[in-house]
Structure formats: C-alpha cells, structure tokens
Amino acid sequence: MAGDWIKMRVDLHTHPKVVRIVSAVCPQDVRKVSARCLIVGALHAMWSLFDAHSTDGQLHGYSPETLDACVGIDGFTLAVESVGWVVVSDKYLEMPEFGTHNGKGAKRRAEDTAAKRVRRMSAECPQEDRTDCGPEKRREEKILNTPPIPQGDGVLVLDAAPAKPAKTVKLIPDYTAEFLAFYKAYPSVRRQKKQVCWDIWKRDIERHQEKPRAIAAVMNGLQKWCKSHQWTKDGGQYVCGSEVFLRQRRYMDEPPTAPIKEFE
Numbered sequence: 001m002a003g004d005w006i007k008m009r010v011d012l013h014t015h016p017k018v019v020r021i022v023s024a025v026c027p028q029d030v031r032k033v034s035a036r037c038l039i040v041g042a043l044h045a046m047w048s049l050f051d052a053h054s055t056d057g058q059l060h061g062y063s064p065e066t067l068d069a070c071v072g073i074d075g076f077t078l079a080v081e082s083v084g085w086v087v088v089s090d091k092y093l094e095m096p097e098f099g100t101h102n103g104k105g106a107k108r109r110a111e112d113t114a115a116k117r118v119r120r121m122s123a124e125c126p127q128e129d130r131t132d133c134g135p136e137k138r139r140e141e142k143i144l145n146t147p148p149i150p151q152g153d154g155v156l157v158l159d160a161a162p163a164k165p166a167k168t169v170k171l172i173p174d175y176t177a178e179f180l181a182f183y184k185a186y187p188s189v190r191r192q193k194k195q196v197c198w199d200i201w202k203r204d205i206e207r208h209q210e211k212p213r214a215i216a217a218v219m220n221g222l223q224k225w226c227k228s229h230q231w232t233k234d235g236g237q238y239v240c241g242s243e244v245f246l247r248q249r250r251y252m253d254e255p256p257t258a259p260i261k262e263f264e
Helices: 016-025 033-053 064-071 076-082 104-121 139-144 177-185 194-206 211-226 229-235 242-247
Strands: 058-060 092-094
Touching: 016 033, 016 076, 033 058, 033 064, 033 076, 064 076, 076 242, 177 194, 177 211, 194 211, 194 242, 211 229, 211 242
Parallel strands: none
Antiparallel strands: 058 092
8 A cells, every 4th residue: 555654553542641631632521432533533643744744753833732723622732742742842842752653754754864964974975065155254354344434523433233232031920829829729740831821821811801700710610620530539640731721721611520431
C-alpha cells in the first residue's frame, strides 16, 4: 500500500493515559468506548501532523488552540500534555521521543537535512553552493563615517540617532487576592502554569461585568470538584490541570456522582 506509516499500539484504546485524556476532555463519556475511539483518532491525527511537518519533534507555529482546531476537540492538547505525550512551549509544540516513534518519511527528511548540513561544512562542497559574506562594518565605523553637520558658532556634531528608552519588563504580575486564593485552594497535584491561569483569570473573571458573582462561581465550583469522587480517588489522578479548569470553565459543570470505571 502506498503512503507513509506511523506506529500505533494495538491496545491504545484501553491505555490508561487514553482513559485520563478522555476523563479530562469529556468526563461525562469516560465509560463509553466511543469516547476512547474518538481520542485515539485525534491522537493519530496529531502524530501524523508531527510526522508530516517536523524533522526534530518540534512543530513551530502551533499553539494548543491550533492543534485543538486540527483534531476538532477543545482542550485536547492540554489533556495530552498532562499525560506527557506532548510538551507545550511559547513558540512551538514538541513531541517527546519523536525520533523513536516517527515514520519513515520524517526520518528520511531528517537524514537528508543532516546530510546537507555535513556537505556544506565539508571541503568537497562546491564553491557556488557556499554563501560568500563580506566583512561586516562595525557600528563605530558607521558612526565615524557619518558626515558632520555644521551648527551655529562653527560647532560640528554627528547626526547620531537618539537613544531609545529602555523597555521595562514586569517580572512579577500584580496577582489579585481572589486569584491567589483560588490558586492556593486548587489541588497541589495539578496546580500548574500559574501565569497561564492568571491570563485566563484576567480575561474571564477580572473583566466580567459581574465580577463578584464570577469569583463566587469559580470558588463554589472548585469546592464541589475537590469533594467529588473523581478528584479524590487514587490520590487525585483524575484531577485536571488548573489552567484546564479555568480555560474550559469546569467550575460551571456538576461533578459526576458515579465512580470511574477502571480499564485493564
């Protein structure tokens, strides 16, 4: 058959990490086989995307929201990150152990890239393939070569560009007391990405038309989830990340009352 192949486990739909992803993305359907098959299909789409467009396991230009749109499931990327199958950074998405699990097409592109790099650095590389860069002028030379502009009383000055004011970077955000109370109350096992949580909090809570009611809704919802069977079972292994709780507004949902069925 034509086309590139990627490796997938035959028992992937019963893998514990798949069950955790289903629990984070669609907890109301965690016991349904169709929900796990949906997540397996989304994982295949994600791995195929990395295989087609990456040679080193890094997918530049993609954010969690972009990948969610590609697979058609909101919150999918952050749920996959919580089980360690993808790493989210500010500039790209990265797949751990990409070199072990990618297909032949991606491996071939990576080998071609490495071979071209070695060829450019070798003495046998043709001269026309090399880039001939001339010496760069130093900043001091450019300033000294600028013709002086005559001023009054015979004074000569250089036409130098005015110095730009230094940009100030705020290292510690001004967290509100309400946000710090929420972050401290969140289960420590999945309390993470404080800056991301603060950005979501500012967008959805601080700017809400009825801010006190919005804060009360978050704290009351968090209290109910902290007491739920799903979050207290087995040391809180089914607790979603704090940024997922805010981004998907889980505080608006009612925790499931039935215990989660374990899969072998």
